[in-house]
Amino acid sequence: xxxxxxxxxxxxxxxxxxxxxxxxxxxxxxxxxxxxxxxxxxxxxxxxxxxxxxxxxxxxxxxxxxxxxxxxxxxxxxxxxxxxxxxxxxxxxxxxxxxxxxxxxxxxxxxxxxxxxxxxxxxxxxxxxxxxxxxxxxxxxxxxxxxxxxxxxxxxxxxxxxxxxxxxxxxxxxxxxxxxxxxxxxxxxxxxxxxxxxxxxxxxxxxxxxxxxxxxxxxxxxxxxxxxxxxxxxxxxxxxxxxxxxxxxxxxxxxxxxxxxxxxxxxxxxxxxxxxxxxxxxxxxxxxxxxxxxxxxxxxxxxxxxxxxxxxxxxxxxxxxxxxxxxxxxxxxxxxxxxxxxxxxxxxxxxxxxxxxxxxxxxxxxxxxxxxxxxxxxxxxxxxxxxxxxxxxxxxxxxxxxxxxxxxxxxxxxxxxxxxxxxxxxxxxxxxxxxxxxxxxxxxxxxxxxxxxxxxxxxxxxxxxxxxxxxxxxxxxxxxxxxxxxxxxxxxxxxxxxxxxxxxxxxxxxxxxxxxxxxxxx
Amino acid sequence: xxxxxxxxxxxxxxxxxxxxxxxxxxxxxxxxxxxxxxxxxxxxxxxxxxxxxxxxxxxxxxxxxxxxxxxxxxxxxxxxxxxxxxxxxxxxxxxxxxxxxxxxxxxxxxxxxxxxxxxxxxxxxxxxxxxxxxxxxxxxxxxxxxxxxxxxxxxxxxxxxxxxxxxxxxxxxxxxxxxxxxxxxxxxxxxxxxxxxxxxxxxxxxxxxxxxxxxxxxxxxxxxxxxxxxxxxx
Ligand SMILES: Cc1cc2nc3c(=O)[nH]c(=O)nc-3n(C[C@H](O)[C@H](O)[C@H](O)COP(=O)(O)OP(=O)(O)OC[C@H]3O[C@@H](n4cnc5c(N)ncnc54)[C@H](O)[C@@H]3O)c2cc1C
Numbered sequence: 001x002x003x004x005x006x007x008x009x010x011x012x013x014x015x016x017x018x019x020x021x022x023x024x025x026x027x028x029x030x031x032x033x034x035x036x037x038x039x040x041x042x043x044x045x046x047x048x049x050x051x052x053x054x055x056x057x058x059x060x061x062x063x064x065x066x067x068x069x070x071x072x073x074x075x076x077x078x079x080x081x082x083x084x085x086x087x088x089x090x091x092x093x094x095x096x097x098x099x100x101x102x103x104x105x106x107x108x109x110x111x112x113x114x115x116x117x118x119x120x121x122x123x124x125x126x127x128x129x130x131x132x133x134x135x136x137x138x139x140x141x142x143x144x145x146x147x148x149x150x151x152x153x154x155x156x157x158x159x160x161x162x163x164x165x166x167x168x169x170x171x172x173x174x175x176x177x178x179x180x181x182x183x184x185x186x187x188x189x190x191x192x193x194x195x196x197x198x199x200x201x202x203x204x205x206x207x208x209x210x211x212x213x214x215x216x217x218x219x220x221x222x223x224x225x226x227x228x229x230x231x232x233x234x235x236x237x238x239x240x241x242x243x244x245x246x247x248x249x250x251x252x253x254x255x256x257x258x259x260x261x262x263x264x265x266x267x268x269x270x271x272x273x274x275x276x277x278x279x280x281x282x283x284x285x286x287x288x289x290x291x292x293x294x295x296x297x298x299x300x301x302x303x304x305x306x307x308x309x310x311x312x313x314x315x316x317x318x319x320x321x322x323x324x325x326x327x328x329x330x331x332x333x334x335x336x337x338x339x340x341x342x343x344x345x346x347x348x349x350x351x352x353x354x355x356x357x358x359x360x361x362x363x364x365x366x367x368x369x370x371x372x373x374x375x376x377x378x379x380x381x382x383x384x385x386x387x388x389x390x391x392x393x394x395x396x397x398x399x400x401x402x403x404x405x406x407x408x409x410x411x412x413x414x415x416x417x418x419x420x421x422x423x424x425x426x427x428x429x430x431x432x433x434x435x436x437x438x439x440x441x442x443x444x445x446x447x448x449x450x451x452x453x454x455x456x457x458x459x460x461x462x463x464x465x466x467x468x469x470x471x472x473x474x475x476x477x478x479x480x481x482x483x484x485x486x487x488x489x490x491x492x493x494x495x496x497x498x499x500x501x502x503x504x505x506x507x508x509x510x511x512x513x514x515x516x517x518x519x520x521x522x
Numbered sequence: 523x524x525x526x527x528x529x530x531x532x533x534x535x536x537x538x539x540x541x542x543x544x545x546x547x548x549x550x551x552x553x554x555x556x557x558x559x560x561x562x563x564x565x566x567x568x569x570x571x572x573x574x575x576x577x578x579x580x581x582x583x584x585x586x587x588x589x590x591x592x593x594x595x596x597x598x599x600x601x602x603x604x605x606x607x608x609x610x611x612x613x614x615x616x617x618x619x620x621x622x623x624x625x626x627x628x629x630x631x632x633x634x635x636x637x638x639x640x641x642x643x644x645x646x647x648x649x650x651x652x653x654x655x656x657x658x659x660x661x662x663x664x665x666x667x668x669x670x671x672x673x674x675x676x677x678x679x680x681x682x683x684x685x686x687x688x689x690x691x692x693x694x695x696x697x698x699x700x701x702x703x704x705x706x707x708x709x710x711x712x713x714x715x716x717x718x719x720x721x722x723x724x725x726x727x728x729x730x731x732x733x734x735x736x737x738x739x740x741x742x743x744x745x746x747x748x749x750x751x752x753x754x755x756x
Contacts, residue, residue: 007692007693035641037664038664038665038692038693039643039644039645039664039666039692039754039755040641040643040644041692042644042645042663042664043634043635043637043638043642043644043647043754044638045662046631046634046638046647046662048631052690052698053662053690054690054698057692063641089639090635090638090639091635098635098638111639135607157606157607158606158632158635158636158639291601293747299653376603377603378603378606378632379601381601381628381631381632382601382628383628384626384627384628384631385626385628387748388627388651388747388748389627389649389748390630390631390649390660390748390750444651444658444748445649446650446651446658446659446660446686446688446748447658448658448686
């Protein structure tokens, strides 16, 4: 092969050193697994944040198929000081997609490591490789007639449990807090050693997927949202499919109802009457899920006026707030819990309950019901057509599950978004005692003014929320350093001390969650 | 079927589907045998994807008008899981085919991801926001699509619509180029011309010089709204 000149190089690496590293990768993986041509890399550059693609352009992408190959890859990376950004299924839309944290990093794409290694129908556990998608697992359970249920994020069909859990994502079943249900990891460290967490290090052990803690410090969490290792296997728990599943929605007509909704639902959630990660979605989120496009109702610029939103609600049978929850269990259990839920709503004196029978085939009920039952679909991508233009960043502050907090956060977010001409498209995902307040900051990336406004808006959201004592649980690659600052200097020093110990050459995903030995000045 | 779509389908042969069969309407488009002096690349089959709405007709007109001797198939896209899983199987299994398209944001995001996962060579990604008085185009493309980019830019200038175009060209250090044009009083037909030019350009992938696309058929609806365009090879 003739000498290739590379357009994009990793930080501090020259053409010659990079070429040597690429040659070593080619020798190890074969040409077809070392992608350096622009047309092989463009798809990795499709980002949704309002920043230039060039800022997140990879210098190359590698695909690996074995743990041994990954061990050899990190060896080469150490030798040539090449940073690698690992993705599993790579569908991190709104958080950076498949693109690296910053320009020049090599992507390590584990999509080809896609074996379902084990599913135990009695203990209800699974062990998978990084490239396994939820759809693949779902098909496997169906094909083997296993009465188990998955919990998945909305891009279910194409996303994967390993990548989603590594970024501490969420789903909508009772197992919706995915990291809580993770059990056992295999991780390739920066020095090439392979670590198994929990019981995984014990010779001959067979309880790796059933007992999380093992012995001594429990370290699984250290590898999530971080850059301390490359996860090559992950175990997690599956929920037994219940005999009866009863999804329902509760429609509320006023934006001011959010506080009351949370107050009435929290006790039911904490007591596990409603056991799933239920959702409270606002009108515009619902509009996206119901395939509504803004231009069908409003051709103007800027924020969608309230009267337009009201018209959409009336036309589509959407509430200003829409709760989606479900009951799971035997017929008797579900009947008892249903009585408790309906009594609570009756006592509240507002909110219209909609059952599956009443909703029929309508969206967004249909796709929400599927998600709460662990059935893959892609309907929520309709959000991208609401405004259009390819811009999306999730702003996801954590909130207490307390009515006064949620309404305070909602008003603050709406005020800031509207100031920049953007809509409040938000939902609360109710965890065990917290809420992930997830807002899709949607913008038109092709409109230079909106591009700038969306970036400034996101900055202000982070700043203002921080001022009020709030921070996000996860963020896109353009804002990782900023968010790390919210969590305080001591945490950052500890994180960097661990990084220095485990990855002194800073080769694993520098910049992830603000951890980067080269730029940290702590 | 609305009038626009009837117009679009006029003259097309509804053909059998390759592979496991894509969901939605599939049409083999008859090519003009007179257009034979072609670029070597153009013998590869083309699969053109659009949403099933009238405003995509101009893009299809452009695709169909390109000099291309390989087979040409058209498919509707949707957010439905069946369609996407079938397309996923198709991009994983088929080889030596160009897939081009103009679709809405939701479908575009998913299709480009399927292309990445299948290891496709992606030559063109476009984001288009078009209103009656102005259009924005954001392009990310490789050398293989230089001709298409040049022809789209030239046609935007010739047809005189107000526009902003921002192109990042991967392959030469990711160069950026910009075009801003402010013109008013443009006829409807000219406003819709960009989609014909784009379809024509993408279906002529690999050519450095692309002849002008035909004028948009009278009666077609100018494409307004938000779109993603793409061209990749599997
Ligand atoms: C419409 C829509 C709805 C969404 N809804 C949800 C939702 O309900 N819940 C939710 O959580 N998200 C949601 N998302 C965001 C996102 O798409 C999902 O979280 C998705 O699961 C992430 O992509 P992935 O699973 O392919 O993981 P990947 O993209 O493969 O991984 C995510 C990140 O984890 C790290 N990582 C991945 N693999 C490894 C590894 N092997 N070793 C070390 N680090 C690794 C990397 O930093 C990577 O960027 C939504 C997105 C859209 C567009």
